[in-house]
Amino acid sequence: MKAIAKTALPDLFAALKGRVYVPVREGKGYGFALWQGQDWPADYQNTIVPPKQILFPQTEDLYTFRVEGEDITIDPAAPPEEPSFIFGLRPCDYRAIELLDLVFRQGPYLDASYSKRRDNTFLMVLGCKEGLPTCFCTSFGLEPAFAPGADWNMWDLGEILVVEPGTDKGKELLEGLGLFREATEEEKSQVEKLREEAKATITLHAPTEGITELLQENFDHPLWDEVARKCLECGACTYLCPTCHCYDMQSSSVLGQGRRFRCWDSCMYCNYTLMAGGHNPRPSKRERVRNRFLHKLQYYPENQGEFGCVGCGRCLQHCPVHMDISRFMAQAKEVMAK
């Protein structure tokens, strides 16, 4: 374990060779943005938009094209070569990136641009001292102040930031920077204490045990109608979800010249599955809400062997009508037949 004074963070950010993303105040909340000399925020708990946007941008060019007479030329876009550092992401969002890895970097096809960005990105996790009322990460086996496997785990001890590398590249990076001193025994025990105390601050719990099997048996349960009724289909839950990976591909062009890009999409939208002939396999919000919840709680476990939810609480916190996956899980346990 190493330590650095928080007043030295600008020196650290300046020493990191690449794009450094830090949490910055954005309206009423926080978001990750490039560090441009600003101060480290004193009070952020988590960002509104998850840091997945750095690895999987909200819109991303795939190629530019030119149509001239009978001919088409295509010029592929390339993700940046420069390394990125996401400094201060929370353990839930780190875990979410591991889950995105299972989608984008596994299976018969790899996602080329995600993989490229991921290889070039250092994930420096900051442990949570205190959860929000909407946090339920512990329900999915996460620890609020520690992310196993992250390049760095960091803890805020007031004046001091303590850092523990968790990967070879994280270790190499830390040793190459001369800005750190060894952490004292006192600091190490403060970290232990912080980790323990953080766990107790997570007070929302969602029942995960047996939920996948229960949902497999209850695809047509009337609870789905009840749960879906108040949804406005605004899609905020899916845009703010750190594990949602669905995307659309679209073109924009003027007089045969343009670009093809991909952008985040949402399974909550009515035309998401609408086919050219007019058939829609998920015609109402009952099917769409069901798809979102089942993707997290049934399909992800079936395909990836892990829950697709990390309990970050963003979809609860920001839903205009208080849709709540944790509450749904409790309801399902109560009313769905075994």
Add this chain to the structure above:
Amino acid sequence: MTNELIPQIAKVVAVRKETPDVKTFTIRGEKGLPFTYMPGQCAMVSLPSVGEAMFSITSSPTQADMEFSIKRVGLLTEALHKLAPGQAVGVRGPYGNGFPVEMLKGKDLLFIGGGIGLAPLRSLINYCLDNRADYGQVDIIYGARSPQDLVFTDELFERWPKIEGVQVRTTVDVGDETWNGPVGVVTKLLEELNPDPQGRIAITCGPPIMIKFVLLTLAKLGYSDDQIITTLEKRMKCGIGKCGRCNIGGKYICVDGPVFTLAQLRELPDEL
């Protein structure tokens, strides 16, 4: 790492009008065939300013060229229908599992197609007929709304019936003065033909309502769920199991399908 979402450029080398709203496009890449594929696999075809969509490859890999039979139903297909030979298009693939050609070896085959649903079946039919020794009796039952809506008429009426061990029966919902064949739904022909389920696999593709009644009739004729194969379509964007939308339950139709046995479909939630 190459980006799977970026197409290669191919040229339309021939356009054949099948029906008032179906055309078959032959496309060729810079080095001939854009990529190798198996019957039942699909590809993303694109016009960069308009869009991109998944189509079944209707040619057989035993043929020299790649063909797509495309029905005009939306924005992209409308634009594709305006293409003339020489025009470039984007193409990427192949995607999907394709038909189980090894499992079908030694079996009698019963194809039941409706409308444009014959397009994916045609790939397998020609593959089996070009590897004639590997497959048994081939029965093809095909139906369309009217005589002018029949696709692949050269093969239906000329090429296929002349091959030994092949029987083709074609019907239309509504006849006209040119038509002296059967009138009615495919299930009527299917019941008349009553092919013995022993050693036979039924492969069907067509409009959902046709599939529904074909499945009921096949069950009545004694076919088990693992003797029935179909191929599905869904809205798709990536084709590689990442973008989300084509799932039925936990299965992505683009990579886990589009070909499923009825037994496999029964394991999935009812969200066709």
